[in-house]
Amino acid sequence: MELALSQVNERIDILPEYQLHMVLNDTKCDPGVGMHILYDHIYNEPTKLMLLGAAFSPVSQPIADTSKYWNLLQVSYASTSPVLKDRELYPRFFRTISSDLAFNPARAALLKKYGWKRVATLHQNEPSRIFSQATKQLHKLLQDVGIEIVVGESFTENPANQLANIKKKDARIIIGSFYVVQAKHVFCEAYKQRMYGKRYVWIIIGWYEDKWWETKLNEDHITCTTREMGEAVEGYLATDHMKLNEDDATSKHKTVSGWTAQEYAIKFKNLTGIIARHESSFAYDAAWAIALVLNASAQRLAERGKALENFTYADEEMADLFEEIFHNTSFLGVTGPVSFTKYGERVGYIQFEQLQGGESKRVGVYDVTTDSIMMNRKEPIKWQGAGPPSDRTVRETELKSIATGLFAFMAFVAVLGMLLGIFFLLINFLYRERRIIKMSSPRLNNVIVAGCILTYFSVILFGLDGGLVPTKRYGQVCIARAWIMSVGFTLAFGAMFAKTWRVHAIFKSITPKKKVIRDEHLFLIVAAFVLLDIFLLSLWTGIEPMHTGYQQLENKMRFEDDKEIIPVLEHCESERLSYWLGAVYAFKGLLLVFGVFLAWETRGVTIPALNDSRYIGATQNICFVISISAVILKRMVKITSIFGSYSFLRIALHDIFSLSHHLLASWNLYIPRVAKSKHNSKCSSSRMSVYNVVILSILGVAITSIIRDHQDATFAITAVFTIFCTTLTLCFVFLPKVTKLWSPDGGTEASTTRRSNNPESLSSTDKNAANMITENSQLKKQLAQREQHLMELKRLLETLPPESRKADKSNSQESCAQQFKKRKSLVQFRQPEPSYANKSFEPEEEATSKGKQRTEGSSSSGVEGI
Numbered sequence: 015m016e017l018a019l020s021q022v023n024e025r026i027d028i029l030p031e032y033q034l035h036m037v038l039n040d041t042k043c044d045p046g047v048g049m050h051i052l053y054d055h056i057y058n059e060p061t062k063l064m065l066l067g068a069a070f071s072p073v074s075q076p077i078a079d080t081s082k083y084w085n086l087l088q089v090s091y092a093s094t095s096p097v098l099k100d101r102e103l104y105p106r107f108f109r110t111i112s113s114d115l116a117f118n119p120a121r122a123a124l125l126k127k128y129g130w131k132r133v134a135t136l137h138q139n140e141p142s143r144i145f146s147q148a149t150k151q152l153h154k155l156l157q158d159v160g161i162e163i164v165v166g167e168s169f170t171e172n173p174a175n176q177l178a179n180i181k182k183k184d185a186r187i188i189i190g191s192f193y194v195v196q197a198k199h200v201f202c203e204a205y206k207q208r209m210y211g212k213r214y215v216w217i218i219i220g221w222y223e224d225k226w227w228e229t230k231l232n233e234d235h236i237t238c239t240t241r242e243m244g245e246a247v248e249g250y251l252a253t254d255h256m257k258l259n260e261d262d263a264t265s266k267h268k269t270v271s272g273w274t275a276q277e278y279a280i281k282f283k284n285l286t287g288i289i290a291r292h293e294s295s296f297a298y299d300a301a302w303a304i305a306l307v308l309n310a311s312a313q314r315l316a317e318r319g320k321a322l323e324n325f326t327y328a329d330e331e332m333a334d335l336f337e338e339i340f341h342n343t344s345f346l347g348v349t350g351p352v353s354f355t356k357y358g359e360r361v362g363y364i365q366f367e368q369l370q371g372g373e374s375k376r377v378g379v380y381d382v383t384t385d386s387i388m389m390n391r392k393e394p395i396k397w398q399g400a401g402p403p404s405d406r407t408v409r410e411t412e413l414k415s416i417a418t419g420l421f422a423f424m425a426f427v428a429v430l431g432m433l434l435g436i437f438f439l440l441i442n443f444l445y446r447e448r449r450i451i452k453m454s455s456p457r458l459n460n461v462i463v464a465g466c467i468l469t470y471f472s473v474i475l476f477g478l479d480g481g482l483v484p485t486k487r488y489g490q491v492c493i494a495r496a497w498i499m500s501v502g503f504t505l506a507f508g509a510m511f512a513k514t515w516r517v518h519a520i521f522k523s524i525t526p527k528k529k530v531i532r533d534e535h536l537f538l539i540v541a542a543f544v545l546l547d548i549f550l551l552s553l554w555t556g557i558e559p560m561h562t563g564y565q566q567l568e569n570k571m572r573f574e575d576d577k578e579i580i581p582v583l584e585h586c587e588s589e590r591l592s593y594w595l596g597a598v599y600a601f602k603g604l605l606l607v608f609g610v611f612l613a614w615e616t617r618g619v620t621i622p623a624l625n626d627s628r629y630i631g632a633t634q635n636i637c638f639v640i641s642i643s644a645v646i647l648k649r650m651v652k653i654t655s656i657f658g659s660y661s662f663l664r665i666a667l668h669d670i671f672s673l674s675h676h677l678l679a680s681w682n683l684y685i686p687r688v689a690k691s692k693h694n695s696k697c698s699s700s701r702m703s704v705y706n707v708v709i710l711s712i713l714g715v716a717i718t719s720i721i722r723d724h725q726d727a728t729f730a731i732t733a734v735f736t737i738f739c740t741t742l743t744l745c746f747v748f749l750p751k752v753t754k755l756w757s758p759d760g761g762t763e764a765s766t767t768r769r770s771n772n773p774e775s776l777s778s779t780d781k782n783a784a785n786m787i788t789e790n791s792q793l794k795k796q797l798a799q800r801e802q803h804l805m806e807l808k809r810l811l812e813t814l815p816p817e818s819r820k821a822d823k824s825n826s827q828e829s830c831a832q833q834f835k836k837r838k839s840l841v842q843f844r845q846p847e848p849s850y851a852n853k854s855f856e857p858e859e860e861a862t863s864k865g866k867q868r869t870e871g872s873s874s875s876g877v878e879g880i
């Protein structure tokens with residue numbers, strides 16, 4: 015201002031007869047101080063013609079509101095509050111700086127340029143309403159051009175909650191309007207809430223002083239360090255009034271002072287030592303504006319016979335003249351062309367600045383006449399990411415598929431399993447004439463193998479997910495899985511069930527009148543099960559076929575290149591899936607429950623030709639079920655807290671390991687029994703398989719339903735359980751036979767005795783077993799009669815006098831011994847009964863020990879006492 019006035023006073027064409035003087039005062043940005051200074055001037059000589067200032071809108075507003083009553087014109091060089099354009103309140107207020115409203119079209123143009131459609135606004139609540147007014151108008155403008163205001167927040171002191179809400183609403187472009195102290199609070203909070211960097215764009219006001227973010231931090235109670243503040247503010251964009259017309263074409267032109275803008279900048283730098291990129295340029299232009307208005311007024315007043323020095327605070331006419339001339343004044347200032355609207359507003363340029371490496375760079379200029387932005391090619395905007403960030407979080411889904419290595423390994427093991435099945439089929443075929451095979455219903459065993467091969471194949475289907483098959487084909491894979499797994503299970507388990515049922519039918523629930531259950535009957539049972547399966551699956555596939563479903567794993571979301579990556583799992587989906595699964599599970603479940611029931615019921619069957627394990631296997635399995643159930647329950651509780659964590663995989667693997675350990679323990683206990691038995695079983699092996707299928711099916715379904723989110727773990731557990739269970743079934747049924755076949759007797763003993771007249775060896779065995787039951791029952795009756803007789807004899811003995819009792823004692827004991835001998839010989843006589851197919855059932859000692867076990871363990875056994 016001093017520079018401008020010194021130039022004016024030197025010029026002979028401007029106010030030639032006057033010297034312009036300025037009385038400087040500091041309002042200290044305090045409205046009270048400002049008002050005090052105003053009254054000081056009014057009530058003290060000399061009479062002032064005009065007011066120049068203030069800078070701070072909260073000071074300018076009350077002064078402008080009061081000075082109008084003393085007919086004083088006021089020209090501010092820095093007050094940008096939109097409120098000051100209210101001509102009712104501030105009729106004699108002018109400014110050489112645009113109001114903050116001028117930023118709004120520029121901001122809208124910037125948003126349009128980068129395609130940002132969602133923004134948030136954050137402004138400081140301030141009594142002078144400087145920011146609320148501008149923000150209100152901005153909202154309206156943005157809505158008119160189709161830009162969504164996601165959230166509009168305001169704050170007074172601490173902006174933490176407002177920033178949290180903006181972050182929660184996923185707004186990434188934030189337009190901020192606040193004074194510099196609050197700006198420090200905002201960016202400190204942005205640092206704490208990580209709302210800066212390449213994912214965010216802050217568009218704030220550019221009229222803060224240089225390095226504002228690192229000065230007076232303690233004084234302003236900022237709890238961030240200079241480094242943190244520097245990190246948070248880096249890259250912000252700002253709108254500002256163009257403070258020096260350096261790049262415009264007119265910048266080469268001489269301004270009203272006779273200097274170009276660049277010459278002014280040099281003079282200013284020489285005079286003050288600082289770069290003229292702040293509001294001093296507007297003050298320079300404001301001083302020139304006042305001089306020009308007074309110069310024009312002096313001429314107009316001369317026409318009316320008046321002079322400037324005639325002005326009094328009561329001279330409304332002269333004040334009106336000043337105002338009129340102000341509206342008509344236009345000149346080229348160092349800030350660009352200067353003119354005033356009917357609201358006393360400066361029509362000026364708006365520039366975009368960006369903080370690059372701690373330096374504010376002018377990156378573009380908004381041209382209000384064309385509503386366009388001219389970017390600065392020399393100093394373009396530098397984005398912290400690959401380009402302008404998105405106005406919202408870009409969500410991308412990532413299809414999670416089973417690890418190729420895991421699938422390849424499981425598929426390899428499944429193929430090995432299928433080969434094992436084929437091997438057992440070959441054994442069944444090649445050794446079909448051997449008794450050990452013939453006695454074991456080989457055709458039903460073939461059905462078991464067929465079921466097992468299908469089940470192995472289903473493991474491969476379970477591994478075919480989005481990584482290996484196109485999404486549109488995934489539904490077909492789902493249907494194939496259901497069919498193959500279901501039918502395979504029914505074939506294998508149905509055949510085992512049927513065989514167990516036959517044992518039960520023979521030994522548990524029939525009268526001594528024996529009936530013959532042939533393999534054909536068992537085939538019918540299996541066929542009925544399979545037909546029921548086909549019926550259910552056909553209904554499902556026909557009415558509501560399975561298709562691809564997707565499960566978004568929100569808890570595993572991660573950020574990558576400014577994008578939110580959400581893992582997605584493909585899964586099989588169907589309308590009313592739970593009902594269909596319920597129907598299938600109910601059917602299989604009933605089959606499993608009955609299978610277990612029959613296996614348990616017949617655990618005491620001790621016909622060597624029919625049995626080889628029972629107790630130990632059954633007991634082990636029950637213990638196993640209980641212990642594993644406990645493990646699962648325990649894990650279920652843990653899983654809820656560790657869900658989503660990779661440690662789960664470790665725990666799942668640990669469970670698989672302990673499960674395998676238990677199963678191997680069971681297996682180790684079965685095998686010696688199987689190997690010890692002289693005669694392979696065709697039923698007990700089925701029972702063991704029944705138990706294991708039940709256990710592993712329940713465990714498999716339970717565990718995999720808990721860990722559905724972990725595609726690798728789910729597949730691994732499904733595959734391991736299926737392969738393990740299927741392999742166990744095959745091994746239980748076939749390994750003992752293979753062992754026997756390749757033993758020295760080759761499983762051929764006594765085979766020839768039954769071969770010619772009864773190819774259905776099981777039926778003849780049934781007959782033998784039935785005969786044994788009848789005979790055993792008769793023997794027990796005889797024993798009971800004799801026991802009763804013995805008791806009667808004892809009672810008689812006790813009624814005799816002591817002498818005769820002593821004499822008779824040896825006779826009595828002899829009689830008991832004789833009776834026992836007779837009874838024993840009767841048993842020994844019965845054992846080598848020629849009607850038995852197998853003449854070498856069990857050594858006497860073993861039979862006796864087994865009889866003891868039976869008495870303790872199962873009194874209901876139909877063959878107890880044999």
Ligand SMILES: NCCCC(=O)O
Pocket residue numbers: 069070071072092093094095144221293
């Ligand atoms: N140019 C900074 C002052 C802003 C205002 O209070 O109007």
